[in-house]
Amino acid sequence: MSLRGNLQLQRGEFRLQTGEFEVPSSGVTAIFGHSGSGKTTFLRCLAGFEDQAIGHVQFFDQAWLHPGKSLAIHKRQLGYVFQEASLFAHLNVEDNLRYGLKRTAKGFIKRITKSTQTNHQISFQQVVEWLGLAALLKRDVVTLSGGEKQRVAIGRTLLSQPKILMMDEPMASLDLFSKRAIMPYFERLRDELEMPILYITHSPEEVERLADTVIFMEKGLISNIEPIEQALNREDTPLYQGTEPRSVLSAQVVEHIYEEGLIRLKAGEAELFVPATEGAKDASKQVDIGSQVRVIISAKQVSLMAKQPDKTSMLNHLAVKIEAIEEHNDYSYLIKLRVKNEPWPLMAQVTKRSLKALDLQVDQAWVAAIKSVSILN
Amino acid sequence: MFPEIDLQPLWITLQVAFYTTVLLIVLGTPLALWLARIRGMKKALFEAMVALPLVLPPTVLGFYLLVTIGPDGPIGGLWASFGFSPLTFSMSGLVIGSFLYSLPFAIQPLMHGFEQLGKRPIEVAATLGAGPIDRFFSVVLPLTRRHYLVAATLAFAHTVGEFGVILMIGGNIPGVTQVASIAIYDHVDAMEYSQAHILSAIMLVMSLLVLTIVYSLNRRMEVKIG
Numbered sequence: 001m002s003l004r005g006n007l008q009l010q011r012g013e014f015r016l017q018t019g020e021f022e023v024p025s026s027g028v029t030a031i032f033g034h035s036g037s038g039k040t041t042f043l044r045c046l047a048g049f050e051d052q053a054i055g056h057v058q059f060f061d062q063a064w065l066h067p068g069k070s071l072a073i074h075k076r077q078l079g080y081v082f083q084e085a086s087l088f089a090h091l092n093v094e095d096n097l098r099y100g101l102k103r104t105a106k107g108f109i110k111r112i113t114k115s116t117q118t119n120h121q122i123s124f125q126q127v128v129e130w131l132g133l134a135a136l137l138k139r140d141v142v143t144l145s146g147g148e149k150q151r152v153a154i155g156r157t158l159l160s161q162p163k164i165l166m167m168d169e170p171m172a173s174l175d176l177f178s179k180r181a182i183m184p185y186f187e188r189l190r191d192e193l194e195m196p197i198l199y200i201t202h203s204p205e206e207v208e209r210l211a212d213t214v215i216f217m218e219k220g221l222i223s224n225i226e227p228i229e230q231a232l233n234r235e236d237t238p239l240y241q242g243t244e245p246r247s248v249l250s251a252q253v254v255e256h257i258y259e260e261g262l263i264r265l266k267a268g269e270a271e272l273f274v275p276a277t278e279g280a281k282d283a284s285k286q287v288d289i290g291s292q293v294r295v296i297i298s299a300k301q302v303s304l305m306a307k308q309p310d311k312t313s314m315l316n317h318l319a320v321k322i323e324a325i326e327e328h329n330d331y332s333y334l335i336k337l338r339v340k341n342e343p344w345p346l347m348a349q350v351t352k353r354s355l356k357a358l359d360l361q362v363d364q365a366w367v368a369a370i371k372s373v374s375i376l377n
Numbered sequence: 378m379f380p381e382i383d384l385q386p387l388w389i390t391l392q393v394a395f396y397t398t399v400l401l402i403v404l405g406t407p408l409a410l411w412l413a414r415i416r417g418m419k420k421a422l423f424e425a426m427v428a429l430p431l432v433l434p435p436t437v438l439g440f441y442l443l444v445t446i447g448p449d450g451p452i453g454g455l456w457a458s459f460g461f462s463p464l465t466f467s468m469s470g471l472v473i474g475s476f477l478y479s480l481p482f483a484i485q486p487l488m489h490g491f492e493q494l495g496k497r498p499i500e501v502a503a504t505l506g507a508g509p510i511d512r513f514f515s516v517v518l519p520l521t522r523r524h525y526l527v528a529a530t531l532a533f534a535h536t537v538g539e540f541g542v543i544l545m546i547g548g549n550i551p552g553v554t555q556v557a558s559i560a561i562y563d564h565v566d567a568m569e570y571s572q573a574h575i576l577s578a579i580m581l582v583m584s585l586l587v588l589t590i591v592y593s594l595n596r597r598m599e600v601k602i603g
Contacts, residue, residue: 162504
């Protein structure tokens with residue numbers, strides 16, 4: 001675990017009380033919660049912006065905060081992307097990008113001579129290419145659109161060679177169009193950077209697409225830290241409060257069936273056919289054979305059959321075993337199903353009437369027929 | 378023909394105003410940064426203290442200064458015990474008096490500039506690896522340069538126009554502490570209207586010139602915050 005600690009902050013009526021926490025040393029950790037749950041305060045305390053925060057924070061072998069002493073922010077080698085891009089208005093795009101880079105130049109030479117296993121430096125060219133900034137370099141920052149500004153802010157942060165990246169709802173101030181345009185850049189960062197990323201959001205969709213781990217926050221407390229699949233599959237998950245129950249399976253890409261526009265996946269022992277989305281025509285978004293993907297299945301789209309059907313238009317029918325049955329609402333139950341060798345359960349929503357008629361019981365073997373399946377990322 | 382006229386007071390005025398302005402900008406920056414950061418009653422009290430010279434009659438300020446920095450006063454006594462020549466009736470005394478007298482004119486624009494800037498750009502610069510001094514010169518100063526221009530201009534102009542404080546602590550020693558505003562008063566007192574005319578006209582033209590330059594600079598230094 002790379003980053004751990006325990007933080008408290010009292011501000012008026014609001015109290016942040018994290019308890020002991022640990023953040024994984026790689027991948028994206030989403031901080032999820034409603035507005036007012038203390039997500040931003042938590043991240044700001046972690047970064048060192050709040051002088052009143054007490055407790056301790058340790059990042060690898062560096063003590064960021066311990067009673068009576070706080071390491072200056074500029075010595076922490078952390079990158080922070082704010083909700084608003086916060087570019088320096090007196091510098092153009094290129095000078096904004098180079099602001100942090102210039103300041104690492106001296107320290108960097110010291111670092112590489114010290115250790116041979118170098119943190120490979122993120123170069124200016126790399127960032128310009130990743131974030132599509134080539135055409136913007138000489139522009140005045142006030143002339144940029146919201147999405148462009150945020151891309152410059154991210155590039156500027158990456159070039160300061162941080163060892164951990166913190167982002168506070170970097171898409172919150174963007175319109176839907178800019179959000180869609182910038183999302184692939186975030187996915188690319190997640191895949192290409194080796195540093196841990198902490199990402200605040202209140203959007204379940206962003207959690208689904210980007211996160212590997214989720215920190216749930218509520219009223220200033222950290223209620224849970226768990227891997228994404230677990231967070232997505234938990235029945236009382238805060239991610240989908242008020243939305244339809246659904247399940248997320250992890251699957252491996254086996255084959256592209258181009259002539260039919262489908263992708264064949266393997267989830268545990270079962271096979272799934274999923275439409276290759278429009279996005280997959282775009283080479284950069286194409287899912288590679290052998291790669292792991294998350295598929296999402298609404299519980300309403302899953303029905304149960306006694307045996308494999310002879311003839312059906314439904315593509316996906318999986319052998320499953322009933323693990324648990326729970327009442328969901330007035331007229332239906334949620335059935336927790338297990339595909340052999342698949343780590344995550346499949347949920348089916350079944351009416352009380354059907355449950356009774358079919359006499360569904362735990363441990364019975366059934367076939368789950370699924371009407372629609374989609375790939376998450 | 379023009380009467381014989383002593384331009385020494387003009388020169389002294391400019392010197393006092395220049396030193397005072399430099400001192401106000403250098404020492405006023407940390408004070409204004411601190412004022413921009415504090416909150417509540419503490420802020421109200423210290424803002425009021427800085428603003429005092431705006432409402433106090435200059436003679437009141439001058440009187441208190443005279444008793445503190447005079448040879449028998451607490452600060453003046455200490456000063457003398459180190460073997461320095463007295464502060465009163467000297468150029469240093471004039472600069473100290475002008476510093477306090479013009480303090481609000483320098484501090485208020487700077488403080489507003491820092492408040493308007495907010496802490497965000499400073500936080501950003503810190504996460505990008507800039508230390509406190511580096512942050513000030515690479516981010517705060519360039520983004521508040523208009524406020525610095527206004528602060529320096531007002532401090533300079535206000536010091537040039539000073540009369541009461543200087544009269545109280547500097548007296549009116551020709552060639553040492555006699556500034557233009559007092560020299561003009563003396564000329565009028567002695568019915569030397571043509572000398573008073575010339576000095577006044579020079580002051581008028583000079584002030585107009587300085588302000589014109591400043592306002593044209595001001596427009597060019599605009600930094601759009603966005």
